[in-house]
Amino acid sequence: MAAEARVRAFRLGLGAETRAAWALRLTGWRIVARRFAEGPAEVDLIALRGRTLAFVEVKARADLATAAEAVSERQQRRIRRAAEAFLARRPVYAGYVVTFDVVLVCPGRWPKRLPNAFGF
Incomplete structure (x- = not known):
């Protein structure tokens, strides 16, 4: 039963x-990476638009308020570490503006992007 719940949550x-x-993509971003992981550091999406590189955490919940509250301090640290690892291996992005965004996904609604949801 627990395995089924994990598979359902993963999907x-x-x-x-x-x-x-x-x-x-529909708002002008190009997806550079999905599910980027380096050890325990992980980020859902890395997107590029112009000279801005966004490290994006995606949260799916029943409503926007619950989704917005779901990004913990621990997750923020994990995303920052992933960003550091990504940038260290890709000097081509040196000098780009880096943002940490959150995209909230709820049933029946267009995904909502929260730019600069937390800092470096």
């Missing part, structure tokens, strides 16, 4: 990431 997360990626 929900993948679907939310796909919706978030399409919403970003």
Whole structure:
């Protein structure tokens, strides 16, 4: 039973990431990486628009308020570490503006991007 719940949650997360990626693409962003991981550091999406590189956490919940509250301090540290690892291996992005965004995904609603949701 617990395994089924994990599989269901995993699929929900993948679907939310796909919706978030399409919403970003339709607003001019190019997806550079999905599910980037370096050790325990992980970020859902990395997107590029102009000279801005966004490290994006996707949260799928029943409503926007619950989704917005779901990014913990621990997750923020994990995303920052992933950003550091990504940038260290890709000097081509040196000098780009880096943002940490959150995309909230709720049933029946267009994904909502929260730019600069937390700092470096």
